[in-house]
Amino acid sequence: MEKNSLKHITKLVAIGGSAGSLQVLLRLFSQIPSGFSIPFLVVLHRNVQYESALEELLATRTALRVKEVEEKEKIQAGHVYICPPDYHVLVEKNHSFSLDYSEKVNFSRPSIDVVFKSAAEAYKSHLVALLLSGANADGATGLLHVRQHKGITVVQSPDEAEVSYMPQQAIQLVKPHYVLGFNDMVLFMQGLLLQGQAS
Amino acid sequence: MEINLKEEEIEQIVQDVAALYGYDFSGYSKASLKRRLQRLLTLDNFHSFAEFRHKVTTDDGYIGRVVEEISVNVTEMLRDPSLYKVIREKIIPLLATYPFIRIWHAGCSTGEEVYSMAILLKEAGLLHKSLLYGTDINPTVLEKARKGIFPVSAMQQYSKNYIAAGGMADFSSYYTAHYSLAKFDESLSQKMVFSTHNLVSDFSFNSFQLIFCRNVLIYFDKPLQARVLDVFDSSLELFGFLVLGAKESLRFSPVVSRYRQIEGREKIWKKIA
Incomplete structure (x- = not known):
């Protein structure tokens, strides 16, 4: 990240995942320091039936404030926002959220593409988007959009991903900035924190 | 290749549509x-914003299509069964005490929710003294709602919702299947009135004991949400109920002091003052 100038200071980290991503997400958050101020937006394909379990699970792994996205809510530092089941989440230019109950995208609602695309347009070079394990091509197009808007694209290494299809699709389409195993992902996140403190 | 609409282009088309056709999307x-407009440009194969704008401003037959695609028309019968269970068990017994029951489904789209409510009223023996108003900005979806014809492929899910919402009858007794379509019983639609109504610009048109407006407010900005909630407030009788979508709330609205959310987690508010 040595080339980072001020315009790359990260203001939002968006994380998308599907099958096989929950465990790595939980492990990742248990390694993220409690003083981490950059907000996270997490979009996971999940079963409507297990509604609030993800918030509760994540909250046990991090001191950051974990909460479900609420419509029109302003994005704040120190928060981990979780996309609610069965709604698309859009990020507005004024850094607030909108919810949307329109058609599924890639058989998914919430769709990772929808989140990544709107976050890319709202945050441009200040966005980091991380795509984890999954058995669906959702997220790849969104990641491409992030890259086109000068955001930083990160994909979990397919060798480590429980289900490699989703990372592979993204790597083929996007040529992401980073393809990282778990340990490097942790270092990457710590690097973001240092970058924030230096600014 | 997807066209990436610029902010000023979206503002432009919003102004055009308001000036030429009276539909005001500025509070969306x-x-x-943006996402809905981009989707429309892709679906209808426009190659540039200029081409799209030309079509919108010169072909007045196209505006219907624009309105149809900007508004989201995804709906289902008895969506969120736990909500309908509460309506069946807690709200309907209160409605039963009125000599005449008036219900408004605002933003009803193709009408699945209106038919859901009619089934509940019929099972409570109240449909004969009820009138259900279904309104939407989009006349095309209302035409579908009037017919009461829905894809038969959805019936399995609706039947599950019906049972989860406390339904005791055989759900298939409410419709006749014909190839890929299911036509709902006319005894249900007899008590329905469908009409266009634009929440952005139209006012209250009657008083009601129950108003549904689910997953509509999420598409509006705060000032427009406040406007719409005012319309509902002036349309709702004292001790009437307002039902919102699973992720919508009265919490930050100016009218909240006159309402109390009913016990439990359902998005139902009672007007108490």
């Missing part, structure tokens, strides 16, 4: 409006 959430 920006990101979702």
Whole structure:
């Protein structure tokens, strides 16, 4: 990240995942320091039936404030926002959220593409988007959009991903900035924190 | 290749549509409006914003299509069964005490929710003294709602919802299947009135004991949400109920002091003052 100038200071980290991503997400958050101020937006394909379990699970792994996205809510530092089941989440230019109950995208609602695309347009070079394990091509197009808007694209290494299809699709389409195993992902996140403190 | 609409282009088309056709989308959430417009450009094969704008401003037959695609028309019968269970068990017994029951489904789209409510009223023996108003900005979806014809492929899910919402009858007794379509019983639609109504610009048109407006407010910005909730407030009788979508709330609205959310987690508010 040595080339980072001020315009790359990260203001939002968006994380998308599907099958096989929950465990790595939980492990990742248990390694993220409690003083981490950059907000996270997490979009996971999940079963409507297990509604609030993800918030509760994540909250046990991090001191950051974990909460479900609420419509029109302003994005704040120190928060981990979780996309609610069965709604698309859009990020507005004024850094607030909108919810949307329109058609599924890639058989998914919430769709990772929808989140990544709107976050890319709202945050441009200040966005980091991380795509984890999954058995669906959702997220790849969104990641491409992030890259086109000068955001930083990160994909979990397919060798480590429980289900490699989703990372592979993204790597083929996007040529992401980073393809990282778990340990490097942790270092990457710590690097973001240092970058924030230096600014 | 997807055209990436610029902010000023979206503003331009919103102004054009308001000036030429009287539909005002300026209070819609920006990101979702943009997404709907981009989707329309792709679906209808426009190669540039200029081409799209030309079509919108010169072909007055096209505006219907624009309105149809900007508004989201995804709906289902008895969506969120736990909500309908509460309506069946807690709200309907209160409605039963009125000599005449008036219900408004605002933003009803193709009408699945209106038919859901009619089934509940019929099972409570109240449909004969009820009138259900279904309104939407989009006349095309209302035409579908009037017919009461829905894809038969959805019936399995609706039947599950019906049972989860406390339904005791055989759900298939409410419709006749014909190839890929299911036509709902006319005894249900007899008590329905469908009409266009634009929440952005139209006012209250009657008083009601129950108003549904689910997953509509999420597409509006805060000032427009306040406007719409005012319309509902002036349309709702004292001790009437307002039902919102699973992720919508009265919490930050100016009218909240006159309402109390009913016990439990359902998005139902009672007007108490």
